[in-house]
Amino acid sequence: MSTIYSGLLRKVEHLEQIRIRLTLPDTDFLDLDWSYSKTPSKKIVLIIHGLEGSSRRAYIQGSAKTLTDSGFDVCAINLRGCSGTMNNLYRSYHSGATEDLQSVVNHVLQLDKYSSIFLQGFSLGGNLLLKYLGEKRILAKEIKGALAISVPCQLADSLHQLLRFKNILYAKRFKGNLIEKLKLKQQSFPNLISDVDIEKIKTLKDFDDIYTSKAHGFKDAMDYYAQCSSLQFLNTIEIPTLLINAENDSFLGEACYPNDIAKLHKTLFLEVPKYGGHVGFYGPDNFTYTERRTIEFISNFN
Incomplete structure (x- = not known):
């Protein structure tokens, strides 16, 4: 609440x-x-x-x-x-x-x-x-x-929590906002993101696998979480x-x-x-x- x-x-x-x-x-x-x-x-x-x-x-x-x-x-x-x-x-x-x-x-x-x-x-x-x-x-x-x-x-730990049923409304809202922004990106960069890529995004982790990691120089979502989690710093x-x-x-x-x-x-x-x-x-x-x-x-x- x-x-x-x-x-x-x-x-x-x-x-x-x-x-x-x-x-x-x-x-x-x-x-x-x-x-x-x-x-x-x-x-x-x-x-x-x-x-x-x-x-x-x-x-x-x-x-x-x-x-x-x-x-x-x-x-x-x-x-x-x-x-x-x-x-x-x-x-x-x-x-x-x-x-x-x-x-x-x-x-x-x-x-x-x-x-x-x-x-x-x-x-x-x-x-x-x-x-x-x-x-x-x-x-x-x-x-x-x-x-x-x-x-x-610890980003992977937080992602795990967001993907649990108790947080489904939050995860759905985050994912929806992120996908809407990605569609706007697609208009400016059609060669970098396709409709098929966007359709593959079912979870927040999918978004990080398909967009966040690739757009920012990481191998995949788990590599992004590993390198950017503040716990190690x-x-x-x-x-x-x-x-x-x-x-x-x-x-x-x-x-x-x-x-x-x-x-x-x-x-x-x-x-x-x-x-x-x-x-x-x-x-x-x-x-x-x-x-x-x-x-x-x-x-x-x-």
Whole structure:
């Protein structure tokens, strides 16, 4: 119920978002929706949505409003093809496309305005964020901390859960949205995807076998899941990072709760509240548990 309420019924009002388009190194683009604190701020939070989400989803807008009300600027990232305008290339977004997050970080750094950058990711965006932090790269000194919420840390495990009967409505909706986008891609790239290919897509795994893996340089869906699951990158995260996965998240299996890693980790903190569903945390006055924890966590860096 919390997952459905937050996904379909929750409304967030009085948030202004200003869109700018960022050109990427490969000539594609990302649409970024900016929200600003009422007072000038040197602190910014970059937010990444989940599978088939966007910056206009309530969980993104709720977080953005809470942050701007607390003195932070916000840049809500629309991953490729998720802003309402189809991206230019055959490729789109996926759970491990950290190069796009790096492009946004570079853009924010070039503004030379912010001394503190925080990262927040939900679901697929949370996996992307954790992978980004744990990859072998030198993080900008301005990046102070991160929060990842409802994260499928082991992608194959999460897929297994989504294919179970209990999640059939969610899986059907995700698959339907993805296929509609793929049909639009087909109009621009008829030589890369055929009607027969699209007809073969019966499950989310089929979609990743036929499109996601092939469009992004992976052998197949299982190779994509293996290379992009953030679980294998958690041990090398060096900045303070809070991971919140609800115990009753029906999208996550046991492998998505890295209890053993977090117990020994110096900078990764795992919270497993009993309730919250999948990005379905809610609270009084339209102020969710994860929004409260976000402010509490990043306020420690002021």
